[in-house]
Amino acid sequence: xxxxxxxxxxxxxxxxxxxxxxxEPDLDVVGEAGTGREALRMVRALRPDVVLxxxxxxxxxxxxxxxxxxxxxxxxxxxxxxxxxxxxxxxxALRAGASGFMLKDAQPADLAAAIRTVAAGNAAVAPSVxxxxxxxFTPHLPTGPRPDPLETLTDREREVVLQVAxxxxxxxxADRLHLSEATxxxxxxxxxxxxxxxxxxxxxxxxxxNGVIQPGEN
Numbered sequence: 734x735x736x737x738x739x740x741x742x743x744x745x746x747x748x749x750x751x752x753x754x755x756x757e758p759d760l761d762v763v764g765e766a767g768t769g770r771e772a773l774r775m776v777r778a779l780r781p782d783v784v785l786x787x788x789x790x791x792x793x794x795x796x797x798x799x800x801x802x803x804x805x806x807x808x809x810x811x812x813x814x815x816x817x818x819x820x821x822x823x824x825x826a827l828r829a830g831a832s833g834f835m836l837k838d839a840q841p842a843d844l845a846a847a848i849r850t851v852a853a854g855n856a857a858v859a860p861s862v863x864x865x866x867x868x869x870f871t872p873h874l875p876t877g878p879r880p881d882p883l884e885t886l887t888d889r890e891r892e893v894v895l896q897v898a899x900x901x902x903x904x905x906x907a908d909r910l911h912l913s914e915a916t917x918x919x920x921x922x923x924x925x926x927x928x929x930x931x932x933x934x935x936x937x938x939x940x941x942x943n944g945v946i947q948p949g950e951n
Contacts, residue, residue, distance in 0.1 A: 735852045738781040739765045740772035740798070741814065742790045746837065750785065753841045760848060769793030776802055776809050782852045784811045786831070788822040796825050803830030803931075810851045827934050833857030856933035858900070882943035885927045893920045897933060898940035 737760055739747045747765045754760045763779050766772035770793040776784060784802065788795040799811045813826040813834040826834065832851045835844055847857035883891050889910075896906040903921070907914045921933065930936050940946050 734761050736763045736781040738784045741787040742767050769798035800829040812851045898946040
């Protein structure tokens with residue numbers, strides 16, 4: 734059973750999410766928080782597997798709440814909820830350690846799938862939204878010689894990083910690189926270990942911030 738904490742300052746939204754998620758046999762809503770500070774307190778008390786975290790909340794916003802949750806020794810993962818797919822706060826949330834983001838108007842089945850993905854230790858970052866988000870909000874990178882951020886990786890692992898940064902799924906990467914999906918998963922796991930990154934979301938941010946791929950590249 735996946736334990737879920739809802740963090741949103743809108744009671745009606747929490748009610749709707751609770752009603753839907755309550756119908757999923759493997760999902761259990763263990764608590765609701767109306768502020769970021771309350772979310773932190775409930776994470777410590779309840780140890781949920783996943784927090785559905787709204788970005789704009791009173792007392793403590795979702796970004797800082799996410800940062801503090803990730804900084805603790807807890808295994809709780811954060812799935813950010815946002816109203817707009819190009820919300821600048823979402824990029825900040827990914828940098829803070831969120832494992833993905835979903836739009837509040839996403840299909841219920843997609844939300845449930847994202848919760849399961851994040852609970853399993855993966856990142857729920859929609860490829861199409863990721864590309865637009867990174868292009869819009871990645872800061873201008875400095876010019877001139879820079880250290881190679883992928884120097885510890887093999888050539889094949891570098892190819893996989895580029896594909897992940899372009900927002901492609903494991904299945905799409907497997908097709909493009911003529912590999913099995915299982916092999917791609919192994920490569921991604923090794924890459925995360927070598928670069929000391931938590932998950933796919935951090936890998937995407939790392940690739941853009943270090944100039945591995947430029948915004949707008951296909």
